[in-house]
């Protein structure tokens with residue numbers, strides 16, 4: 001069985017029910033990860049948990065040390081990474097309160113440290129990123145969600161924006177024309193760094209608001225938090241099912 005790592009996002013500070021075994025603070029060539037990495041067991045399965053925003057620090061999306069985070073997980077023996085991301089919904093099927101397991105992404109971020117290829121070892125690193133999420137891991141998440149009757153969307157394009165501001169209505173209209181179904185700020189370069197490091201990576205997105213210009217009220221953190229609390233419970237249920245299968 002592959003060793004599983006979970007990267008928590010907004011609204012998922014802790015893995016509730018995790019029986020803690022150790023807290024690791026690995027150093028990496030890129031510095032320290034966002035927070036100590038908790039090793040523990042959940043539903044009988046071993047898991048490493050990292051909060052990418054480094055609670056209680058609240059590191060904003062463009063300042064997260066994605067390279068250190070992924071490297072640190074790998075150095076602890078993690079092979080599969082399930083990332084949890086809060087997103088805004090763009091296409092009508094992606095309504096607030098829903099879960100999405102995206103199969104594609106478009107990267108609109110800029111200026112982030114996005115590769116571990118330092119160009120110093122005489123080899124070029126051109127990873128195949130045709131399918132940005134690991135198919136096996138995605139299918140196992142989808143199978144568990146289906147078996148448990150957890151509603152979800154399994155085909156969706158994640159648009160990764162720079163943040164920390166939210167988008168304009170015109171930006172969201174453009175993203176919709178590009179084919180994006182959901183919008184978030186933390187999906188890249190996390191996904192491509194995982195691929196560069198040889199980690200299988202899939203994302204579970206919680207839709208917490210209609211994207212800019214699509215709702216009938218301004219987007220607020222309060223609005224997101226209310227939905228997040230409910231959805232985080234469903235995500236935890238899904239993670240427990242995946243871990244129980246691994247035990």
Ligand code: HPA
Pocket residue numbers: 086087088089161166167183184185208209210211212219
């Ligand atoms: N846009 C970008 N990131 C987000 C959003 C959004 O509407 N909601 C949650 N994360």
